[in-house]
Amino acid sequence: MRHTLAVLVENNPGVLARVAGLFSRRGYNIDSLAVGRTENPAVSRMTIVVEGDDRVLEQVTKQLHKLIDVIKINDVTVDEYVDRELVLIKVSADSGQRGEIMQIADIFRARIVDLGRRTITLECTGNDGKINAFEESLRPYGIKELVRTGKIAMLRGNRFTNLNTNGNREDEQ
Amino acid sequence: MVKKSGAQILVDTLQEQGVDTIFGFPGGSVLPIYDALYDADIRHILTRHEQGAAHAADGYARASGRPGVCLATSGPGATNLVTGIANAYMDSVPLVAFTGQVTTGLLGRDSFQEADITGITMPVTKHNYIVKDTRELAGVIREAFYIATTGRPGPVLVDIPKDVASNEIEYQDPGPVNLPGYHPQPVPPAEQLNRAAAAILRSERPVIYAGGGVVSSGAHRELRQLAEMLLAPVATTLMGLGSFPGDHPLSLGMPGMHGSKYANYAFCECDLLIAVGVRFDDRVTGKIDCFAPRAKILHIDIDPAEIGKNVRVDIPLVGDVRQVLAALIERLEAKLPGAWQEKIDTWKKEYPVTYEENGHLKPQQVIREIYRVTGGQARITTEVGQHQMWAAHYYTYTRPRSFISSGGLGTMGYGFPAAIGVQVACPGETVFDIAGDGSIQMNIQELATAVNYELPVNVAIMNNGFLGMVRQWQELFYNRRYAYTELVNPDFVRLAEAYGAAGRRVTTAREVAPALEEAVAAQKPVMLDFVIEREENVLPFVPPGESLDHML
Numbered sequence: 001m002r003h004t005l006a007v008l009v010e011n012n013p014g015v016l017a018r019v020a021g022l023f024s025r026r027g028y029n030i031d032s033l034a035v036g037r038t039e040n041p042a043v044s045r046m047t048i049v050v051e052g053d054d055r056v057l058e059q060v061t062k063q064l065h066k067l068i069d070v071i072k073i074n075d076v077t078v079d080e081y082v083d084r085e086l087v088l089i090k091v092s093a094d095s096g097q098r099g100e101i102m103q104i105a106d107i108f109r110a111r112i113v114d115l116g117r118r119t120i121t122l123e124c125t126g127n128d129g130k131i132n133a134f135e136e137s138l139r140p141y142g143i144k145e146l147v148r149t150g151k152i153a154m155l156r157g158n159r160f161t162n163l164n165t166n167g168n169r170e171d172e173q
Numbered sequence: 174m175v176k177k178s179g180a181q182i183l184v185d186t187l188q189e190q191g192v193d194t195i196f197g198f199p200g201g202s203v204l205p206i207y208d209a210l211y212d213a214d215i216r217h218i219l220t221r222h223e224q225g226a227a228h229a230a231d232g233y234a235r236a237s238g239r240p241g242v243c244l245a246t247s248g249p250g251a252t253n254l255v256t257g258i259a260n261a262y263m264d265s266v267p268l269v270a271f272t273g274q275v276t277t278g279l280l281g282r283d284s285f286q287e288a289d290i291t292g293i294t295m296p297v298t299k300h301n302y303i304v305k306d307t308r309e310l311a312g313v314i315r316e317a318f319y320i321a322t323t324g325r326p327g328p329v330l331v332d333i334p335k336d337v338a339s340n341e342i343e344y345q346d347p348g349p350v351n352l353p354g355y356h357p358q359p360v361p362p363a364e365q366l367n368r369a370a371a372a373i374l375r376s377e378r379p380v381i382y383a384g385g386g387v388v389s390s391g392a393h394r395e396l397r398q399l400a401e402m403l404l405a406p407v408a409t410t411l412m413g414l415g416s417f418p419g420d421h422p423l424s425l426g427m428p429g430m431h432g433s434k435y436a437n438y439a440f441c442e443c444d445l446l447i448a449v450g451v452r453f454d455d456r457v458t459g460k461i462d463c464f465a466p467r468a469k470i471l472h473i474d475i476d477p478a479e480i481g482k483n484v485r486v487d488i489p490l491v492g493d494v495r496q497v498l499a500a501l502i503e504r505l506e507a508k509l510p511g512a513w514q515e516k517i518d519t520w521k522k523e524y525p526v527t528y529e530e531n532g533h534l535k536p537q538q539v540i541r542e543i544y545r546v547t548g549g550q551a552r553i554t555t556e557v558g559q560h561q562m563w564a565a566h567y568y569t570y571t572r573p574r575s576f577i578s579s580g581g582l583g584t585m586g587y588g589f590p591a592a593i594g595v596q597v598a599c600p601g602e603t604v605f606d607i608a609g610d611g612s613i614q615m616n617i618q619e620l621a622t623a624v625n626y627e628l629p630v631n632v633a634i635m636n637n638g639f640l641g642m643v644r645q646w647q648e649l650f651y652n653r654r655y656a657y658t659e660l661v662n663p664d665f666v667r668l669a670e671a672y673g674a675a676g677r678r679v680t681t682a683r684e685v686a687p688a689l690e691e692a693v694a695a696q697k698p699v700m701l702d703f704v705i706e707r708e709e710n711v712l713p714f715v716p717p718g719e720s721l722d723h724m725l
């Protein structure tokens with residue numbers, strides 16, 4: 001099963017290398033990894049999508065906790081959450097195809113961010129399923145380039161993954 | 174406010190941390206640090222190789238329970254520490270390693286003697302730092318010692334660019350350590366302790382499996398109390414030797430690949446395995462699917478990540494081993510002997526750990542004699558190989574921190590520099606490195622250190638003319654094809670003498686005791702070359718991948 005972990009880390013140099021090294025060294029598979037800062041400039045948040053059964057996930061969580069720079073881990077997958085990803089796709093498009101592509105963009109509520117002589121670049125946000133479907137719909141036109149940000153996620157409602165807030169469920173040791 | 178250089182801050186913070194000894198080797202980028210050390214009230218031991226410095230600091234830590242400290246220059250000095258750091262990491266030894274680094278302006282440009290030592294040591298340290306601002310140095314050093322010595326101990330490396338050491342700043346105390354992501358849990362919840370106690374009381378055939386965690390948390394008294402209360406036999410791992418008296422009627426010796434038959438049978442037959450400060454290493458478990466097949470497993474460890482890492486655990490107790498044992502003992506009551514204790518005693522009588530005498534000098538005999546001559550009171554270190562396993566079986570360890578050996582990494586060349594560190598930590602005590610003729614040559618240059626500082630360490634080489642442990646595997650699994658395991662050795666006696674130590678060769682059983690007595694009495698380093706049976710094997714032996722009851 002796929003799990004999405006929200007990992008709060010101290011914003012120290014090398015912290016990304018520590019986390020990435022841990023995954024490769026112990027043979028855990030990362031599906032995606034997104035890092036950015038949070039409302040607290042001393043704290044960064046990594047969203048890690050990892051594939052594995054409960055045993056693997058337990059080890060991943062515990063091993064991550066052993067890193068001194070890791071402050072807190074939440075498996076958002078066990079709760080109600082929203083997740084989003086951003087994709088940029090550049091497709092071939094001669095003038096005859098542009099109309100169709102724009103219709104697809106409409107359906108997915110994607111935006112056209114650049115128009116070249118033979119290409120269109122589109123931006124789309126959504127969850128995994130939506131982004132995959134968007135990509136599939138554009139494939140027939142010839143995808144020249146594609147980049148995804150990796151997933152970011154947040155618990156719904158009055159639940160939090162940041163520091164110093166109550167009402168969150170810290171991951172079990 | 175006072176003006177201080179980074180190097181001075183380092184020295185002052187080390188003293189504040191109670192550091193009395195550093196093992197090190199100088200070079201360009203640590204010149205400012207060495208200059209500050211020159212006037213400091215800290216003993217500096219100059220080893221002859223940085224690997225020696227790391228192992229010596231490790232030996233010092235294991236013998237004393239205090240963190241070991243080593244220091245090396247940037248580039249090759251730092252990379253030479255790596256084996257020693259990895260060794261300390263695998264065996265959870267509190268070690269703080271300081272390395273010099275090129276100046277901050279030269280970082281990342283492949284400068285002369287630049288090596289990315291924080292990158293290199295990331296997987297083999299508990300944590301590491303590169304300090305890029307002198308103002309951060311004192312705080313980082315405090316954190317380094319705090320992290321190295323608390324929770325599950327381990328090595329921490331602090332990399333200090335030369336300009337960070339030489340710059341002067343207005344010194345401001347960084348205050349106490351504050352690490353939001355680091356909170357070792359000292360005791361498990363009460364319900365969990367109650368569950369464990371109930372399982373123990375219910376069990377009819379309990380076995381205790383005790384490891385290095387008992388030693389590092391200082392839980393040997395509690396362990397003994399628990400064992401005697403339950404009349405539970407105790408198997409001690411290589412790292413746990415001495416945490417339970419080897420001459421106690423409940424002692425099972427060592428379990429695992431080179432364990433005693435009775436320890437392994439007890440693991441196979443028990444209904445409750447009380448695992449204390451251990452990590453279910455493959456050298457202990459054998460074939461994992463067949464490990465302790467009839468037992469519930471209760472696992473006590475300070476590191477939550479060890480729970481369920483290698484085997485399924487029925488009752489985890491995460492916390493400091495000593496505190497957890499004390500809390501358990503409160504919940505238990507004494508048991509009476511029964512069929513289980515009888516069975517264990519029968520196994521012990523039926524399958525003793527023993528060897529055959531045949532007139533040739535046998536390593537087991539030599540080690541037994543070291544035990545006798547030292548009255549069982551020596552601190553023993555070992556190298557890695559057959560001699561290590563014989564040292565584990567044939568010397569009886571009754572005190573924690575009396576057996577010091579490279580367990581997890583299995584580092585040849587560990588024992589001799591470690592013995593130097595042990596001797597520094599325990600002046601006046603008798604220290605022996607039980608060595609192999611192969612291993613001793615991996616850090617033999619440290620003879621100069623021992624002579625230099627008048628450290629009367631004894632080296633007992635079990636000289637079989639082979640990389641014996643590898644030869645044993647070749648004999649058993651590669652049709653006796655001894656590919657590159659036969660050694661052409663130097664004359665160890667003359668070598669010792671060339672360094673200014675004493676040397677003596679022993680070829681017959683008759684000479685063993687007098688040679689040992691002379692060595693122990695001599696107040697100088699002594700190297701004894703015991704020329705032993707060449708193709709003696711370590712037995713019992715569970716072949717790799719077999720279950721524990723399949724012993725040769």
Ligand SMILES: Cc1ncc(C[n+]2csc(CCOP(=O)(O)OP(=O)(O)O)c2C)c(N)n1
Pocket residue numbers: 556557558559560561583584585586608609610611612613635637639640641642643
């Ligand atoms: C640094 C290192 N290199 C290689 C090995 C693999 N190895 C394990 S035991 C051994 C033989 C050791 O020979 P010796 O020191 O003579 O001990 P003996 O087994 O003969 O007692 C070797 C090569 C090791 N453990 N460490």
Ligand SMILES: [Mg+2]
Pocket residue numbers: 558609610611635636637638639640641
């Ligand atoms: Mg040998």
